[in-house]
Amino acid sequence: KRGKLLADLAQPGDEVLVARGGQGGISLIEMPEYRRKKLMSLTTNVMRDESDKVLVLGQPGEEVSLELILRVVADVGLIGLPNAGKSTLLAAITLAKPDIADYPFTTLMPNLGRLDGDPDLGPGQYSSEATLADLPGLIEGRNFLRHLRRTRLLVHVVDASADDPLNDYITVREELRMYNPNYLERPYVVVLNKIDLPKARDKLPHLTEGILKIGSDLVHSELGMSSRDEVQPLPTEGGEATTLSPAISVEDKMDKGIEDYPRPAAVVGVSVLKGIRVNDMLKEIRAALRKCRDSNDALELSARSRE
Ligand SMILES: Nc1nc2c(ncn2[C@@H]2O[C@H](COP(=O)(O)OP(=O)(O)OP(=O)(O)O)[C@@H](O)[C@H]2O)c(=O)[nH]1
Numbered sequence: 001k002r003g004k005l006l007a008d009l010a011q012p013g014d015e016v017l018v019a020r021g022g023q024g025g026i027s028l029i030e031m032p033e034y035r036r037k038k039l040m041s042l043t044t045n046v047m048r049d050e051s052d053k054v055l056v057l058g059q060p061g062e063e064v065s066l067e068l069i070l071r072v073v074a075d076v077g078l079i080g081l082p083n084a085g086k087s088t089l090l091a092a093i094t095l096a097k098p099d100i101a102d103y104p105f106t107t108l109m110p111n112l113g114r115l116d117g118d119p120d121l122g123p124g125q126y127s128s129e130a131t132l133a134d135l136p137g138l139i140e141g142r143n144f145l146r147h148l149r150r151t152r153l154l155v156h157v158v159d160a161s162a163d164d165p166l167n168d169y170i171t172v173r174e175e176l177r178m179y180n181p182n183y184l185e186r187p188y189v190v191v192l193n194k195i196d197l198p199k200a201r202d203k204l205p206h207l208t209e210g211i212l213k214i215g216s217d218l219v220h221s222e223l224g225m226s227s228r229d230e231v232q233p234l235p236t237e238g239g240e241a242t243t244l245s246p247a248i249s250v251e252d253k254m255d256k257g258i259e260d261y262p263r264p265a266a267v268v269g270v271s272v273l274k275g276i277r278v279n280d281m282l283k284e285i286r287a288a289l290r291k292c293r294d295s296n297d298a299l300e301l302s303a304r305s306r307e
């Protein structure tokens with residue numbers, strides 16, 4: 001419990017031994033009196049069971065107090081301000097049935113959903129679907145952002161009918177930057193939601209342009225794609241941004257503004273509630289996922305050829 005990371009159980013079947021069990025004792029109860037006395041005189045290591053009946057010779061096991069951190073494993077993380085429609089989006093494209101309501105902070109724990117296979121991948125690869133994690137709305141306690149660690153694509157959901165959606169978008173990017181700038185390098189798709197409402201529809205062209213203006217021309221495949229393999233910071237109580245990949249120091253990253261990070265892979269206007277342009281959005285998400293996969297494959301190949 002001292003902040004030391006014992007193990008990261010990221011794969012099914014991963015195990016770690018955190019405490020050794022004690023050595024089994026010998027029951028002395030069935031022994032003749034003289035042998036029992038003799039054995040007991042040879043050792044101070046005599047214990048009784050709870051009912052005070054059986055005398056045993058044994059060694060106590062180790063005891064440890066552990067802090068367990070749950071980190072959902074998902075390919076895609078849905079982020080955005082409260083009420084943006086993240087849970088509605090998850091419900092629209094997966095079989096998940098998250099709570100949805102017209103007030104902020106409806107989602108308190110991540111919801112997971114499975115996205116169907118991508119037909120464009122062709123035979124044999126059709127089954128490579130993705131897991132989506134719908135996260136609690138940002139701002140209130142950033143603790144859940146740890147769930148982004150094992151995602152490779154972020155879907156940033158914006159309520160386009162809000163008073164200042166561009167500002168909402170920037171707020172969330174800033175939150176990410178403060179929490180761990182690595183997340184700004186991760187490929188992402190921006191979903192401008194609620195375009196069934198006239199208020200949102202009117203803003204769409206201007207908003208899309210505004211979002212695309214923020215950000216550098218760095219291509220994702222040059223930067224963030226290896227984020228799964230990079231040296232990840234150890235978890236600490238105050239967040240995750242304590243240690244970063246060796247190439248770039250914390251200071252370097254803190255100096256960078258959100259405009260210095262890559263632009264979104266796509267910006268799409270949808271209404272996940274009314275089912276408007278949901279298919280276009282799915283296409284963009286799948287295309288971005290495919291790109292992640294391709295560059296992951298390329299990374300693995302080049303890693304293997306170096307061996
Ligand atoms: N008009 C309209 N309303 C929507 C749309 N998508 C979601 N909503 C509504 O917006 C409200 C919030 O939706 P949620 O899916 O709960 O939002 P969330 O982002 O998960 O919110 P938190 O869990 O609080 O972070 C609900 O009343 C939804 O019905 C949309 O496309 N159009």
Ligand SMILES: [Mg+2]
Nearest residue numbers: 086087106107
């Ligand atoms: Mg929600």
